[in-house]
Amino acid sequence: MDGDPTRAVTVTPEPEGVRRVNGHAVVKDPPLVVRIDRVLAVIVAVHCAGVVARAVVHPSVASVGVAAGIVALSVVGVWRHFRTRGRLGAVLLGVTMAGSFVCGAWLPAGVVTNGVLSVVEVLGAVFAVAVLRRRVRIT
Numbered sequence: 241m242d243g244d245p246t247r248a249v250t251v252t253p254e255p256e257g258v259r260r261v262n263g264h265a266v267v268k269d270p271p272l273v274v275r276i277d278r279v280l281a282v283i284v285a286v287h288c289a290g291v292v293a294r295a296v297v298h299p300s301v302a303s304v305g306v307a308a309g310i311v312a313l314s315v316v317g318v319w320r321h322f323r324t325r326g327r328l329g330a331v332l333l334g335v336t337m338a339g340s341f342v343c344g345a346w347l348p349a350g351v352v353t354n355g356v357l358s359v360v361e362v363l364g365a366v367f368a369v370a371v372l373r374r375r376v377r378i379t
Contacts, residue, residue, distance in 0.1 A: 273371070277321070280367040284314050284333060287360045291340065294357065306343050310336060327372055334368030337361045 288311050295307035313336040321329025341361040344354050 276367060276370050280330075280333065280364065280371055281318060281322070283360060283364045283367060284318055284337075287337070287340070287357070287364055288314050290357045290360060306340075310340050310343075321371070330368050330371040334365050334372070337364035337368060341365070 291307045291310050295303045313332060317329050317332035317336055319329070320332060338361070341358060344357050344361065
């Protein structure tokens with residue numbers, strides 16, 4: 241560059257529309273991953289509503305405590321999943337859903353309530369694993 245004709249500089253053109261933040265390429269998730277993320281968020285919201293409803297219908301110290309813990313972990317998991325770049329949010333959501341499935345079998349409640357929540361919990365755990373398998377992150 242200093243007038244030295246023997247020194248060649250190779251410049252590879254960047255694809256048009258590549259956005260950079262702090263020198264790193266920002267790559268959007270594929271559409272399938274975005275859909276899976278949205279479905280997971282809806283499943284978590286439905287699950288939290290169901291857990292709170294179960295705690296209201298079948299009030300006990302254990303039921304209310306488990307509901308508070310599940311809702312708190314779910315909110316932290318969703319926040320971590322959508323606001324940070326790591327996988328911790330999806331892991332936390334999957335563990336919360338699986339743990340909720342186990343606690344749902346342990347807590348006495350109605351058959352319909354446990355049946356519906358069990359289906360939602362299994363779906364949440366499956367979608368959390370799907371997010372972990374499909375997540376594409378380039379830093």
